[in-house]
Amino acid sequence: MRAKSFLGFCQPLTSKKGIAMVVLRRALAAVLLLFSASCVPAQTLALTFDDGLDPSTEPAAASWNRQILKSLRDAGISSMVFPSLVRTGQGEGLDLIGDWGRAGHAIGNHTSRHRSLGSPQLPLADFIGDVKEAGAVLSRIPGWSKMLRFPYLKEGNMLAKRDGMRLWMQAAGYRAAPVSIDASDWYYNQVYVAWLNEANAAKADQVKAAYIAHLLDRAAYYDGLAQQVLGRSPAHVMLLHTNRINAAALDELIWAFRERGWSFTTARSAFDDPIYTEQIDTLPAGESILWASAKAAGIPGLRYPAEDSVYEAPPLRAQGLIPAHMPQ
Ligand SMILES: [Zn+2]
Incomplete structure (x- = not known):
């Protein structure tokens, strides 16, 4: 009750002096709010999903897609999916992408x-052909947005390709859709599926827990990199895939991030952060936009590639979480 009395929002205004006091109290309250906000690290995050699923090659595709969309809906999160036609096929897999658009999520291009x-x-002209081919199909889906997620986050191995692509995108009205937080969800998915194929649900659950810890670890790492490079925490964009482990883990991982103080924002608004329109001068070009910025700034100790199974396999193996018969 003391806070309410101090703020004075509910007191009647009886005189000029009274009004002045209320204005003063409200100004003080605003300063206090600002001060307290600056003391709490406010990290925001948007989720994006690459690739898409094809029911003609994966019988459970529709079920996983439905589960991911349900988790996003339950959590009130608006996301963005970047389908690649070779992963979705041109039939039912595109219908599944249509479900994302109809649920209010944005649809981008993943070639x-x-x-x-x-x-x-791969010559630049062939890559541009891949972008055009996908754009012609995906632009018919509700939620379409002319944004390109580069496969493997690779934006060119040489200057002519990198800058040629940037010029083509500008002329064609495409925006790049980089990520700030990269991770190896694709690898954890492989290990998770391998245990399920061996009918070992207990091990699969342990891999799922390790996977959530991995994402939290990568998010903390890239946020730390942002503090070094930008001096602030941007609206983060995380790279995930439309796969089985995310269908199973999304509820828990959203909860885990929220529990640690992260809040979720829409992919569309996260991409308004100026870091996502920066054209970083690195070669080979790509990786997380924060990794590339750190590389361009000469920050030491950056590994390349930034994220890969080679970093994840040893600790998982040490915990007995890689099946003996899993293909390497
Ligand atoms: Zn991909």
Whole structure:
């Protein structure tokens, strides 16, 4: 009750002096609010999902897709999906992407063939062809947004390809859709599925727990990198995939982030943060936008690639969480 009396919001205004006191109290309250807000690290995060699923090659695709959408809806989170036609197919898999659009999520472009612009074997013109091919199909889906997520986050192995792509995107009206938080959910998914295929639900559960810890760890790492490079915590964008482990873990991982003080924002508004329109001068180009910014700033100790199974396999193996017969 003392706080209410101090703020004085409910007191009647009886005189000029009274009004002045209330104005003063409200100004003080605003300062206090600002002060307390600056003491609490306010980290925000948007979730984005790459690839899409194809029911013609994966019978459970529709079920996993439905589960991911349900988790997002239950948590009140608006996301963005970046389908690649080679992963969705051109039939029912596109219908599943349509479900994202109808649920209010945004749809971007992840190319038709999921080829890496970082590959010396892939000419720029072929990569642009992949973007156009996917755009022609995906632009018919509700929620379409002309944003490109580069496969493998690789934006060119040489200057001519990197800058040629940037010029083409500008002329074509495309925006890049980088991530700030990269992770290895695709690898945890492989290990998780391998245990389920061995009918070992207990081990699969342990992998799921390790996976959530991995995402929290990567988020803390990239947020720390942001503090070094930007001096602030941006609206983060995290890379996930439309896979089985996310269908199973999304409820828990959203809860885990919220419990640690992270709040969720929409992918559309997160991309308004100026870091996502920066054109960083690194080669090979790509990775997390924060990793690239740190690389350009000469921050030491950055590993390349920034995220990979080679970093995740040893600790998982040490915990007995990699099946003996899992293909390496
Ligand atoms: Zn992908």
